[in-house]
Amino acid sequence: MSSQDMNTPRPAAPPQWTRFPFPETLIRYSALLGVLVFLAWSVHFLNLDLQRVLGAFPRLGAILADRYFPPELGFILDQRFLMSVLNTIQMSILGGAFGVLLAIPLAWFASHNVTLHRWIFYPFGRLSIMGCRAIHETIWTILFVTVIGFGMFAGVLALTMFCIGFAGKLFSDEIEAIDMKPVEALRSTGAGPLQVFVFGVLPQVKIAFVGISIYTWDVAFRAATVVGFFGGGGMGWYLQRATYELQSTRVAAILLTIIALVSISEVVSGWLRQRLAGERLA
Amino acid sequence: MAMTGTGKPSGGGATAGGGILSGEAATTYFERRRNDRMRKALIWTGVALVLLWCIQVTIIADTDWERIGGRFGVLGSIGRFLLLDFSLLPHLLVPAIETMMIATLGTILGCFLALPVAWFGARNVTPSLYIFYPIGRFMMVLSRSVHEIIWAILFVGAVGLGALPGILAVAVRSIGFISKITAEAIENIDPKPVEAIRAVGGNQFQVMYYGILPQIMPVVLGTIIFEWDINIRRAAVMGLVGAGGLGLVFFRQMAMFNYGGVTMVLLAILVLIIIGEIVSHYARKAVT
Amino acid sequence: MPVLEVRDLRVRYNNTGPEILRGLDFSVEASDFCAVIGPSGAGKSTLIRCINRLVEPSGGSITLFGEDMLALNARDLRRMRRRIGMIFQEFNLVNRMSVMDNVLSGRLGYTGSLRSVFRLFPREDVEKALELLARVGLSDHVNKRADALSGGQRQRVGIARALMQQPDLLLLDEPTSALDPKISRDVMSLIRDLAREFDVPVLCNIHDVQLATEFCNRIIGLQDGIKKFDGPTETMQKANMEEIYAMEVL
DSSP states (O other), rough: OOOOOOOOOOSSSSOOOOSSSSHHHHHHHHHHHHHHHHHHHHHHHHHHHHHHHHHHHHHHHHHHHHOOSOOGGGGGGGGHHHHHHHHHHHHHHHHHHHHHHHHHHHHHHTTTTTTTTTTTHHHHHHHHHHHHHHSSSHHHHHHHHHHHOOOOOHHHHHHHHHHHHHHHHHHHHHHSSSSSHHHHHHTTTTOOHIIIIIIIHHHHHHHHHHHHHHHHHHHHHHHHHHHGTTTTTTTTTHHHHHHTTTOHHHHHHHHHHHHHHHHHOOOHHHHHHHHHHHHHHH | OOOGGGGGGGGGSSSTTOOOOOHHHHHHHHHHHHHHHHHHHHHHHHHHHHHHHHHHIITTTOOOOHHTTHHHHHHHHHHHHGEEEEEGGGGGGGHEEEEEEEHHHHHHHHHHHHHHHHHHOOOOTTTTTHHHHHHHHHHHHHHHSSOOHHHHHHHHHHHHHHHHHHHHHHHHHHHHHHHHHHHHHHHTTTHHHHHHHHHTTTOOOHIIIIIIIHHHHHHHHHHHOOOOOOOOHHHHTTGGGGGHHHHHHHHHHHHHTHHHHHHHHHHHHHHHHHHHHHHHHHHHHHHH | OOOOOEEEEEEESSSSEEEEEEEEEEOOOOOOOOEEETTTTTTHHHHHHTTTOOOOOOOEEETTTTTGGOOHHHHHHHHHTTTTTEOOOOOOOTTTTTTHHHHHGGGGGGGHHHHHTTEEEOHHHHHHHHHHHHTTTHHHHHHHHGGGGOHHHHHHHHHHHHHHHOOEEEESSSTTTOOHOOOOOOOOHHHHHHHHHHHOOOOOSSEEEEEHHHHOOOEEETTTEEEEEEEEEEGHHHHHHHHHTHHHHH
């Protein structure tokens, strides 16, 4: 059986094949080389010590075990800290709600297929959403703190901006993917743009929007845990104080609280979205 | 809507058939409709109350309205940001490049770190469902639930100031999303090519490399590009806690109360984001 | 001595579930092109997959080339699998790889992990792949992606991949049921010709009795995990057919 031979009569000109055809390979390898050069240059430019990169994780582990352990769990039960946790949740709810409400009209403007006006409203919507997204929530916090002072209001506004950017993008993606037939039907009956949006677009995206809103809240809550670090109120403020006072075990306790809360919020929002998906099918 | 559906199943099949509803069926139909509306109204009232309560606690009670000083005070403080400080322009180039590099290197490092996490956290390929799978899942949650600022603080503590903690923070923060999407892609692969590679006698590694990797590649690359785009804005704030890039300039301008300079930094961030968006747009087109 | 000998083969997917195969005995000779026919759900696919242990049997014995398949460890199993070519119902190609790479992947059992990372297959393998692709009529499609081909062409890639292994046994799992009748016939006759050319015995599970009687010299009839017929194609009577497909008639 093992004596079989693949040498069937060969075609006149033996076919040729190579994995590395000339121009493509050259281009590919040049690109690869370019990337490597860029990486090497970055490492040099940022003055990175590769040994420190590799050592960073063991070092972090050692520091966590050494300085941050054991977490000062008693602090979690502190009345004021618990209050700040509640405030954080409230901030995330408000920021999420305001953000979603503002994001809906902006997403409408920023959707190419149903926008009010392609040369005025479309760029306006796009730019607003992109601006909100481009600036990190911590920077928004710092900006609002300078304008209206320390406190949760600044945090809520920062989260609002963040949520506009986050939800707005997802909303407008959703709107741009709708079925245009009902929209055309409405337009042909002479409905105005707002009517088209309310009767032609919203019903199609309603469930998706609710799902996105829940997700937005989930993400806003994560952001809310740190806005306090820059003066935006909530539990981040305790984190900042503990960090700067080098109370590492307290920092560890706060971090554990954050991880636990974020996990819970993720489970809750996942559960809600799953129910929603079930409803969508029903 | 999510919440309005809570009581729906209780009704039974009264609405079946549609069209003409006679006698009992009609009453049940209207009853149900009324109940539904009541429930909706109740839920919305509840939501409104919660929102009002939040507004009361976080905004009305917690804000120092005196300090804001009315409409003109706010406009005044916003106005300070509008006097652009162009003299800062030449000093922005190097930090901008740094930010871009932190984002890029962080994303690349994040990919490498995400690789084992995705492998552990995908049900169908995990080495052990009882040991490695939970570890993988936990790493995903951990990476995503801790904010990048906190990661940066932790890494600044571990390796000192500079670009390195920024890269590490961005990398660790990227693990969660990349590995989650990758693990999902692995769980959803078509098992047929995998079977074929097993049938020709390929080993475990070859099964992954030939059977799984080509299938998940487009999704994974798309995700990485998406994450890189996000990482630019993350990298831009790393400087706030001492990790280099544009965030550091922002922080300094803020500390000097040079609000025009702050706006310049924001514009520079915006430019980076736009560049990132354009690049990722074309890159994503190229990989799909 | 038969190439493949199966004794009292039993399979159940989980401990409490029903038995899919309930004690099968048969053997395949070196010259056989043997068809396994039977209604859907009879266990044909499971049987084929047991031979190279893509499905683990729960009892019985499989002796292939004189070796006990069920006693092999993972490493020896891989060594054994590379001697068994397999052609699948839905081709099981890696869609995003080129035709060439799909064919070359038939050599993976002979290629080290490191070489396979860079897809550096030996020159002989590449030449053999080109020959086989020419033989199955795909010379013009070498560099196309597998998902750019039609169904019939993809199955030809599958055939080339299986033959790349220089197999000592070919397993066919419904190789034609995803193809239309005309192309099915072409593919079957191509497989028959190649099997003769390379002198490989074939065990083929097939739904279409017409095709089975046309191309195979021996038929095993399966119904509900039990062998109902086993013999040369000529000896199969209408009565045998009716017995095998009794469930479907009802």
